[in-house]
Amino acid sequence: MASIQKRGSTYRVRITREGESTLSSSHNSRVAALQWAKEIKAKLALGLIEETHNPKPSLKTFEQAALCYRDTHSIHKKIVRSETYRLHILIKRWGTLRVEQVDKAAVLALRDDLLKLRRSGDTVNHYFNTISKLFQMLVDEWGLEVNNPIKGIKRMPPSKGRYKRLLEPAETALLEACSALSYQNLISIITIAIETGMRRSEIMGMTWQDVDLPNRKVYLHYTKNGQSRQVPLTRKAMDIFQAITQDGSEKIFSMSLEQLRGQFERAKKYAEAQWIDKSNNPFIDLRFHDLRHEALSRLSDAGLNVIELSCISGHKTLGMLQRYTHPSHQAIFMKLDRD
Known part of the structure; x- marks a missing residue:
């Protein structure tokens, strides 16, 4: 089954197959994406594409997914220290859950608990961003069929700027x-x-x-x-x-x-x-x-x-x-x- 998604100025097409790895490619126009999908489907029907046997990773728990994201993505960011801290907090909360069990309800419960601890709206949004990027990795790079739990959740309003002067x-x-x-x-x-x-x-x-x-x-x-x-x-x-x-x-x-x-x-x-x-x-x-x-x-x-x-x-x-x-x-x- 082929699906096309517009991401910024490009069109990403994905072909999912039962029991096999997902094939994907990005193009500058929808026409080019449709053409690629048509060609790949034809090659699959003729057996001209060899299966690389590089299946979806065996990520079973949120902890495995979070550690994978930390070691492949967070480590390259300037915010590695703060994002790693957030990931470890999330692991304590959801570590044993399967990634598909971390749904919108779980994220909303996280938001409410952070607000009860008097965390700022900016802090809550940082958690939202980390979770969203993690699930984006699972979908875009690993080809997992999981929903991004942040989708549809409104970000918190930004905190008021501090007014603190040292005279x-x-x-x-x-x-x-x-x-x-x-x-x-x-x-x-x-x-x-x-x-x-x-x-x-x-x-x-x-x-x-x-x-x-x-x-x-x-x-x-x-x-x-x-x-x-x-x-x-x-x-x-x-x-x-x-x-x-x-x-x-x-x-x-x-x-x-x-x-x-x-x-x-x-x-x-x-x-x-x-x-x-x-x-x-x-x-x-x-x-x-x-x-x-x-x-x-x-x-x-x-x-x-x-x-x-x-x-x-x-x-x-x-x-x-x-x-x-x-x-x-x-x-x-x-x-x-x-x-």
Whole structure:
């Protein structure tokens, strides 16, 4: 039996056979897809196509399917760490079920349980995407006759963007905490984050070859959205780079992401303990990623337009840039009151 499905600008035709492997091919037009199906059916009738005896894989459980997806797909993604974590959560939940038993009802129950745990809509959608991609692999690559349980389920509305700024008094307190704990590298990392708006992974992945001090910029070759970009350096950022002692290693910061997380949390707790105004505690729920929000907001306050901000941040859409940029009222008033 032949079936044709439009996928983007191409037409995918599949010929399923009882007890045999599925034959498939993609074409630029429906006419070409129909012609291919006609030719293949004729060759099958004449016995001109040899069976490769490469049957559908013997995937019996969701765990087997998830591990297969992890080892062949997730491993090549930049989100491998987070997607692997989600897959292992799903394995704990559905591991012993056969893949066809993971249906729409099971996914809706997963959604409800995640919401009860106060997971955000974005987190729920990440689970939906992982499940959908896994079943897409089973259908498209392994030829399994299973339904994608995500089909027909509405995605959750996106979470509201965070509005968390680390103003200068709190920044000073945080850096003083780093100094008191002898976290000199963390002082440099936090300052670079606030001065450049770079992501944590981008900062920790920098090498000395990426830094062009004479031209005051950093080259980022591997970013979240897959596009390289150049980040201009403020004078304060320049001072930080010039003060770092090069120990012969290629990377600027040799600590791991786990070490960075641990030091940042300890410095935050130390600063929180020293903060006098307990009714206005800026360190509650402060995340390292908020430093990126603060950096872009300060650049906006300095008068940079959205095109300039997007070149620095790497955001492709104005909507995402708006979620990261929160100009201060004082900066807005200064612009309004200009003669």
